[in-house]
Amino acid sequence: xxxxxxxxxxxxxxxxxxxxxxxxxxxxxxxxxxxxxxxxxxxxxxxxxxxxxxxxxxxxxxxxxxxxxxxxxxxxxxxxxxxxxxxxxxxxxxxxxxxxxxxxxxxxxxxxxxxxxxxxxxxxxxxxxxxxxxxxxxxxxxxxxxxxxxxxxxxxxxxxxxxxxxxxxxxxxxxxxxxxxxxxxxxxxxxxxxxxxxxxxxxxxxxxxxxxxxxxxxxxxxxxxxxxxxxxxxxxxxxxxxxxxxxxxxxxxxxxxxxxxxxxxxxxxxxxxxxxxxxxxxxxxxxxxxxxxxxxxxxxxxxxxxxxxxxxxxxxxxxxxxxxxxxxxxxxxxxxxxxxxxxxxxxxxxxxxxxxxxxxxxxxxxxxxxxxxxxxxxxx
Amino acid sequence: xxxxxxxxxxxxxxxxxxxxxxxxxxxxxxxxxxxxxxxxxxxxxxxxxxxxxxxxxxxxxxxxxxxxxxxxxxxxxxxxxxxxxxxxxxxxxxxxxxxxxxxxxxxxxxxxxxxxxxxxxxxxxxxxxxxxxxxxxxxxxxxxxxxxxxxxxxxxxxxxxxxxxxxxxxxxxxxxxxxxxxxxxxxxxxxxxxxxxxxxxxxxxxxxxxxxxxxxxxxxxxxxxxxxxxxxxxxxxxxxxxxxxxxxxxxxxxxxxxxx
Numbered sequence: 001x002x003x004x005x006x007x008x009x010x011x012x013x014x015x016x017x018x019x020x021x022x023x024x025x026x027x028x029x030x031x032x033x034x035x036x037x038x039x040x041x042x043x044x045x046x047x048x049x050x051x052x053x054x055x056x057x058x059x060x061x062x063x064x065x066x067x068x069x070x071x072x073x074x075x076x077x078x079x080x081x082x083x084x085x086x087x088x089x090x091x092x093x094x095x096x097x098x099x100x101x102x103x104x105x106x107x108x109x110x111x112x113x114x115x116x117x118x119x120x121x122x123x124x125x126x127x128x129x130x131x132x133x134x135x136x137x138x139x140x141x142x143x144x145x146x147x148x149x150x151x152x153x154x155x156x157x158x159x160x161x162x163x164x165x166x167x168x169x170x171x172x173x174x175x176x177x178x179x180x181x182x183x184x185x186x187x188x189x190x191x192x193x194x195x196x197x198x199x200x201x202x203x204x205x206x207x208x209x210x211x212x213x214x215x216x217x218x219x220x221x222x223x224x225x226x227x228x229x230x231x232x233x234x235x236x237x238x239x240x241x242x243x244x245x246x247x248x249x250x251x252x253x254x255x256x257x258x259x260x261x262x263x264x265x266x267x268x269x270x271x272x273x274x275x276x277x278x279x280x281x282x283x284x285x286x287x288x289x290x291x292x293x294x295x296x297x298x299x300x301x302x303x304x305x306x307x308x309x310x311x312x313x314x315x316x317x318x319x320x321x322x323x324x325x326x327x328x329x330x331x332x333x334x335x336x337x338x339x340x341x342x343x344x345x346x347x348x349x350x351x352x353x354x355x356x357x358x359x360x361x362x363x364x365x366x367x368x369x370x371x372x373x374x375x376x377x378x379x380x
Numbered sequence: 381x382x383x384x385x386x387x388x389x390x391x392x393x394x395x396x397x398x399x400x401x402x403x404x405x406x407x408x409x410x411x412x413x414x415x416x417x418x419x420x421x422x423x424x425x426x427x428x429x430x431x432x433x434x435x436x437x438x439x440x441x442x443x444x445x446x447x448x449x450x451x452x453x454x455x456x457x458x459x460x461x462x463x464x465x466x467x468x469x470x471x472x473x474x475x476x477x478x479x480x481x482x483x484x485x486x487x488x489x490x491x492x493x494x495x496x497x498x499x500x501x502x503x504x505x506x507x508x509x510x511x512x513x514x515x516x517x518x519x520x521x522x523x524x525x526x527x528x529x530x531x532x533x534x535x536x537x538x539x540x541x542x543x544x545x546x547x548x549x550x551x552x553x554x555x556x557x558x559x560x561x562x563x564x565x566x567x568x569x570x571x572x573x574x575x576x577x578x579x580x581x582x583x584x585x586x587x588x589x590x591x592x593x594x595x596x597x598x599x600x601x602x603x604x605x606x607x608x609x610x611x612x613x614x615x616x617x618x619x620x621x622x623x624x625x626x627x628x629x630x631x632x633x634x635x636x637x638x639x640x
Contacts, residue, residue, distance in 0.1 A: 029492050029541055036498060061541035062573065063492075066505050092572040100508035344522035345476035 007031035008057070008064065010038055010071075012045060019050040023057050027064025035064060039071040046071060052080060060090065065097040074102045133359075140337040144267060147259035162265035170231045170266075171273025175280060177230075182214075182222055182281040186288025189213055193289075194296050203297055207307045210289030215316040216375075219282035221368055224327040227274060228360035232335035235266050236356040239339025240349040248340070258340075267332035274328035278321055319380050323371055327364050334360045383411040386544060386576050387432055392441035394427055401427050403600035405441070411543075414570055414577040415605075416587045419597030420618060425580045426470070428597065429546055432578070433467055434458070445544070463491055465544040466537030470552065472529040474521040480532045481507065481517030487539045503539070510535040511565055527558040531565075538569070544576045545569075551583045563589045584628055588635035596622075 008025035021042070027035055046052075052072065060068075069077040077098035081091045151157040193206035239262055242248055251258045286308070293299045338356035342348050387409035394402040401424035409415050417425050430436040432443055434450040442449060448461050474483050484503035488494045494502065507517050510531040521529060530550055537545060550566070551559035563586050570577055581587060587594055587608055595605040596619055604614045612623040612632070622628055 029488075032492060032494060032498070032502075062506065062509065062538070063502060063541060066502060089571065089574055092568075096509060096568065096572040097505065100505050102508075104504045104508040104514055345520070347477045348522070 006058065007034050008038075010042055012042060012050070019047075021046055021050050021052045023052070023054045023068070026058040027060045027068065029061055029063040032063050032067070035067045039067045043071055048076070052076070054080065054090075055085070057090075060093065062093070062097055065093050066101065069094070069097050069101045074098050077101070136341075137334065137337060137359075140340075141333055143259055144263055144333055144336075147257065147264055148268075151260055151264065157260060159261065159265045162261075163269055166265050166269030167273050169234070170227065170269050171277060174226065174230060174273075174277060178223060178226055178277055178281055179284040181226065182219065182284035183288035185218060185222060186210060186214060186285035186290075187292045189218070189285075190289035190292035191296070194292070204299075204307075206289070206293055206297065207299075207304055208311050210286055210293075211308050211312045212316065214282045214285035214289070214320075215312060216320045217368070217372075218285055220278045220320050220323050220327065221364070222285075223274060223278045223281045223324070224331065224364040224368075225361055227270065227277070227328075228331050228364055229357055231270065232331050232338075232356045232360040233353045235332065235335030236338040236342075236353045237349060239336055240342035240352055243340060243342045244344055244346070244349060262339075263333075263336045266336055267329060270328040270332040271325055274331075275321055275324040278324045282317070282320070315380055319375055323368065326367060330363045330367065331360045334363065383413075385409070386411050386446060387578070388442075388444040388447075389428075389432065390442045390444075392428075392431065392443065393439045394424060394431060394436065395439050400600060402431075402438075402441075405597075405601045407595060407602050407605065409544075409576060409578060411576050412570075412574060413592040414566070414579060414590050416591035416594045416608075417578070417580045417597060418582070418587065418594060418622065420622075423597040424600070425597055426548055429548055429578065429580050433465065433546060434462070463487075463540050464542055465546060466540065466542035467546045468530070468533045468537045468548060468550055470548040472521065472533040474529060474533055474536065476521050479518055479520055480512070480524065480535075483521070483532065484517075484536045484539050487536070491540060503535070506535040506538055507532065509538065509569070511561070526553050527555070527562070530554065530562065534565075538573075541573065542575070544578060547577065547579045547581075549581055549583075550579070551581065551586050556585075559583065559586065560589070566590055584623075584631035585634065588631050 006025045008023060008027040008031060011022045011024075013020050013022070025031075054068075072080065077094055081094035081098060083091065190206055190210055193209040194203045197203045197205055197209075239248070242262075248258050248262075251261060290301070290304050293304055294301060335356050338352040338359070342352050385408050387407070389405060389407040392402050392405040392407075393400070405428070407428075417428065419425050427436060431438050432445065434443075437451060443451075446461060446464065448457070450458055450461060453461065474480065475486070478486065481500055481503045484506050485494075485496070485499040488499040488502055489496060492499075504514060504517055508514065512528060512531050512535065516524065516528060516532065521532065524532065534547075534550070537547075545566075547566070551562055554562060566577060566579075567590050569575060577590075579586070579591065591608060593605055594608045594611045596603040596611060596614070596616075598616065598618050603616055603619065604611045611619065612628075614620075623632070
């Protein structure tokens with residue numbers, strides 16, 4: 001097929017004896033475009049009275065046979081394939097393709113047109129799936145709480161090894177990146193504060209800005225967003241690939257509870273590590289801001305610390321850290337739930353991993369906004 | 381039957397770590413035949429297939445397909461030779477992000493340069509040729525049953541009208557009825573398209589119903605390569621256990637009964 005070959009041709013002649021269609025040359029995939037064009041020209045003119053002669057045909061493969069069969073129609077192809085004077089291999093090929101084209105043509109449907117109605121339909125479907133998604137999330141939260149309630153009083157069902165291993169993966173391993181990230185954001189906030197407050201002659205309050213920002217908001221938010229990206233995706237991928245390889249089904253048939261085995265250790269590990277990481281993020285952020293204060297505002301370390309101590313009450317810290325367990329729970333639950341929703345393919349694992357990250361970041365920011373409103377109304 | 385040699389393996393040595401899989405293995409495959417490769421688990425049947433199609437680089441020895449050594453060819457030439465064979469992998473290896481029809485149309489678009497419309501139509505015919513219903517083309521591989529995946533993978537392997545078809549355990553995991561249908565499909569396609577088929581299998585019924593010759597892999601080489609009845613008479617403990625075990629006897633019985 002890689003040899004150079006003469007493209008096939010079809011010549012229609014009419015004389016006293018009737019019309020004849022002579023096919024010559026190679027009818028192969030290499031010449032598909034030319035053959036298709038020629039066949040389209042002839043399609044209307046080849047009536048049932050035309051005698052088809054393919055004895056001079058060169059090479060023919062399924063593509064060529066398809067073009068011929070389409071031009072002649074499946075019934076005439078069948079007649080042609082019964083011609084005893086043709087080699088048996090060629091007749092078999094014509095017959096096979098003729099049969100195939102028969103099944104193929106029967107089932108072809110028109111593609112749907114894309115228009116306004118389709119747009120509306122997609123919006124509707126989107127709303128429907130958002131609603132279903134919310135219900136599923138609530139249901140999964142319920143299942144997780146139920147699993148927790150049923151194992152909490154039975155120490156034999158505590159998966160300590162898994163729990164500790166997940167604390168290491170989600171907590172300890174995330175410390176360096178989180179500390180660095182918070183340190184840099186702290187420095188950026190301090191720069192921003194010192195520049196903006198300088199025009200009021202109040203650049204000394206940069207210290208308060210850093211303190212408030214990190215204790216109340218940034219510490220916990222940065223940690224939660226980092227873990228949503230780092231841990232929720234890992235949970236989904238781990239559980240998802242287990243689901244794809246039927247390991248979850250195996251757990252069920254062994255009479256074990258996948259929630260107890262897979263979900264609880266992960267969610268509990270996050271409940272332990274996220275508050276601890278939040279604390280580290282707060283410290284790192286304040287240190288980052290402090291370094292900028294020392295360098296840019298020429299403040300002494302003792303002054304920075306004494307201002308921080310005077311202006312920051314314990315409430316600020318508690319208000320911030322109180323959000324950590326809630327975020328941890330939601331990130332863990334969403335990560336695990338998306339893992340359980342994976343079906344069969346490798347692509348599905350990818351889709352649900354993305355979905356887990358997007359959802360958990362969305363939920364974290366939504367809850368944070370609600371908490372800010374609540375704290376403001378409470379005057380905390 | 382013996383025609384031109386399309387695959388020629390000489391002195392092949394494959395080794396993974398300290399484990400030798402093939403030691404001076406020789407094999408010839410002739411144009412137009414269906415050759416079955418059998419052997420116990422771990423005798424390197426799939427490794428042999430992967431070596432011939434150029435996925436595994438042997439330690440030593442030479443593999444020639446259409447008289448060309450794939451591994452020493454420049455990229456461009458190699459791709460041209462590769463278009464002349466189709467491979468059906470053990471678990472189908474359909475691309476899970478594409479629909480079945482797109483899977484089959486992909487080589488047509490990429491290699492034959494067909495426009496998407498024509499490629500899709502041609503893909504539909506190939507799917508019908510492999511015995512799939514038309515609506516299967518719009519489905520994703522994860523929505524298909526095992527037998528349908530094999531058929532779809534066969535359609536993709538046949539997309540470019542290859543001269544050699546490599547099948548890695550095509551009937552593994554199929555129910556006996558689907559497996560028998562698949563066997564007869566392969567024979568039909570071989571007769572219609574003049575294919576050479578290189579078939580790795582464990583399935584004795586497939587061997588009896590399709591293969592012209594059977595090559596037995598044992599003791600790191602090809603122990604025998606001959607028509608099946610001849611191979612079955614080879615004086616080797618593994619061959620005897622294979623063909624004259626309970627399953628082997630049942631398949632022999634069925635095959636001979638079918639002929640009568």
